[in-house]
Amino acid sequence: MQTKIQQVNKYYLKTKRMFLGMQGTDGLLYKLLIYGLLVGIGFVYLYPLLYMGVYSFKSLDDLLNPLVNWIPTQFYTGNYEQANKVLNFFSTLMETLYVTVLPALAQTAVAAVVGYGLARFDFRGKKIMFVLVLATFIIPPQVTLIPRYIFFNELNILGSLSAFLLPATFGQGLNSAIFILIFYQFFRAVPKALEEAAQLDGAGHFRIFFTIALPMALPAIIISFLFSFVWYWNETYLAAIYFGDALTTLPLQLQKFVATYQQMFPAEMGVSGGNQLNEGIKMAGTVLSILPLLIVYFITQRWFVEGVDRSGITGE
């Protein structure tokens, strides 16, 4: 009898340990909770993407059929053909790359130079300048928008890339302050001894910057460029105002999707179905407009995610 109780006790302890763990973090229940949460929240995150993906492959019959929910009955690509025509995908893509890659490059380059200057040199007014750099982040672009618009109009660069490129070249692009901060943190962590050694060898400040500091800052350069690229890509408010009709981007085209569609395929009286704009086509358009970014993201996500801790965006 005694031994039986002991045995039961032992089993009880064992199962308890298995479920609750030794310290409360390695038990089965705890793990279940963590993975449950991660998978659940992950699903909520992915839900819009899944929805978009599925709907973009639904033909009109599938859309109207209430029985078809998640899996379309056929692999229907007609939506993409239509959306491709409406977005004018490839030439718009080229234009989008043109208006995002160049400002992103300029912004990264300038942020590196300015970040280096702030991190490695002392000069009068540095503290004030630092505060001003941070201040530029919280000034909403709307406040400076109108004067810039008038100014660009006078310079006659509205509707050209310069409207994006010029501010970026002078460190006043989208979220420039963040990139300057990234480089500032990064260059501050570079040991001073390295610089002194180079100086003893007779290298000037610019040589040190280009041959020693910049190559070391590769992680910071990569993440600055990537973030800058993505943020310029997604910027539709300023793009719409500065570029007008002269230049367009995929997100801008998506914004006008319905109007463009109706212009290209005017609804014919009496003819139902066929050419009507439906959810599937809209979703195909949305997918197309984010597809290039998604591809870039899946190739570079390692840098996106790791870059932030490696470049010390969080400071000390």
Added chain:
Amino acid sequence: MKRLSNNRNLTGLLFVSPWIIGFLIFTAFPLLYSLFLSFQEVKITTDGIKTNFVSFGNYEYAFSVDGTFVDRVLKYLEEMVISVPIIIVFSLIIALLLNQKIKFRGLFRTIFFLPVIIASGPVIKELIDQGITTIPSIEQYAIYQALSDNPDGFFNGILLYLIKNLIVILWYSGVQILIFLAALQKMDKQIFEAAKIDGASNWEFFWKITLPSLTPMIIVNLIYTIVTYSVFSLNPIIEHIQKNMFKVDTGYGYASALSWIYFLIIAAALAIAVGVMTVKRKKKYT
């Protein structure tokens, strides 16, 4: 020696000079000019821009005549007060989850950071229009029914807003998750061990050690969230400012006044948020 350090100073200035020039041309001057415009009635003629001083007329107009603006500002403030804490708490929870030794950590990180990539106005607008941003199939539940029957109550309104926009709110938290995650990974492992020896539970450890040491990051995230939330292109106030910019009867002067009011509101919101955080922090340590 003095000349050498002077020389160094000059080189430093040279490095930052692009920013200084840019700041003066593209930020400081436009900022002052838009402040100037906000007190003017701006007319665009063939000879250029004609201004006419109207004192605080534009500002008065915004608060007395333009009902939409006040409405939208109030709604924006209300939504911000709800969303920002949720975004911060939520991203902290996700960061804590991801900071553990789990399988597929890379995959989960990739998923949670995905929204940063697609967070463009038109895409999100398309998603909202299609009703994909609500929690899937929430309409079927009784709670939702009960809430939508009387949407006027304060808490009901908040809950309804949350349910309708949950995914968008969660989608705002990509960068914040990363910032918290980076901070968590920099935490000293030795503190954890010391606390464990002293018999601290995970619960105590979180409240007494993890959270206090994350306070600076919470402030950073707070600022980041408020700013990105405020300048997002789907924000109704921003739409309103843009609409007024190209209106003939109101024009640049009024739009400038609106954007200045908006700027001051954001600045005040930031000051209050940061102020509350720092006061709380000081109290804890005294």
